[in-house]
Amino acid sequence: METAPTHWVIDVNRAVLGQNARRAEENRQRFTEAGLLVLNLVSSPGSGKTALLERTLVDLRDRIRIGVHVGDLQTDNDARRLSGKGAPVVQIVTGGTCHLEAGMVAQALDKFDLDALDVLVIENVGNLVCTASYDLGEHLRVVLLSVTEGEDKPLKYPVIFRNADVVLITKTDIAAAVEVDMVVLRENVKRAAPRAVVLEVSGRSGAGMQAWYDHLLTAWKSRSRVRKEVEL
Numbered sequence: 001m002e003t004a005p006t007h008w009v010i011d012v013n014r015a016v017l018g019q020n021a022r023r024a025e026e027n028r029q030r031f032t033e034a035g036l037l038v039l040n041l042v043s044s045p046g047s048g049k050t051a052l053l054e055r056t057l058v059d060l061r062d063r064i065r066i067g068v069h070v071g072d073l074q075t076d077n078d079a080r081r082l083s084g085k086g087a088p089v090v091q092i093v094t095g096g097t098c099h100l101e102a103g104m105v106a107q108a109l110d111k112f113d114l115d116a117l118d119v120l121v122i123e124n125v126g127n128l129v130c131t132a133s134y135d136l137g138e139h140l141r142v143v144l145l146s147v148t149e150g151e152d153k154p155l156k157y158p159v160i161f162r163n164a165d166v167v168l169i170t171k172t173d174i175a176a177a178v179e180v181d182m183v184v185l186r187e188n189v190k191r192a193a194p195r196a197v198v199l200e201v202s203g204r205s206g207a208g209m210q211a212w213y214d215h216l217l218t219a220w221k222s223r224s225r226v227r228k229e230v231e232l
């Protein structure tokens with residue numbers, strides 16, 4: 001009997017993920033040496049990643065230097081939305097691959113002047129499933145969940161939420177209109193993402209954005225302390 005094909009598939013996945021983990025570690029090393037804080041922004045399509053970034057780039061323009069690496073399946077619409085906000089933007093079109101991998105990020109890094117940045121935000125492809133399996137070398141995994149997605153979404157995608165450092169509940173300005181039960185939604189987020197900082201924001205109205213900025217700035221300051229220790 002030949003070996004069962006399922007075993008072969010599992011081995012391939014392991015090899016791919018093993019290679020990804022090594023590259024992610026190399027990325028992380030590079031980020032640390034450059035004193036960068038790196039975020040991996042993950043969500044379903046249409047949860048407001050680009051809208052959140054548009055506002056963040058403008059509001060923090062005078063405080064920290066942010067670069068953006070955008071991954072998209074097919075178009076460069078998001079990169080065009082984000083350009084002209086004072087931040088360098090590097091787009092990667094994955095050509096159908098539904099997640100970013102550490103090697104793709106490594107290639108994009110060569111296009112940035114990392115020493116001229118404080119924070120690098122990686123806007124991942126809209127997808128809550130396989131993005132959970134690919135470490136990109138980031139320091140913080142930020143999962144966005146919009147109020148339009150239903151209260152039980154965190155329970156349906158446990159892996160991505162379990163490993164989240166921050167969960168941003170987005171589009172809170174339309175929570176009443178979509179009749180979401182915010183109490184249940186918050187409970188489900190807490191259950192699925194027990195170690196995450198949970199913040200509620202609206203990129204449109206600006207509500208809650210200050211708490212997000214404070215979190216970002218605090219995380220960045222603690223990274224730059226790490227950098228100084230590395231240099232010593």
Ligand code: MG
Nearest residue numbers: 049050078123
């Ligand atoms: Mg987007």
Ligand code: ZN
Nearest residue numbers: 097098099130
């Ligand atoms: Zn994928």
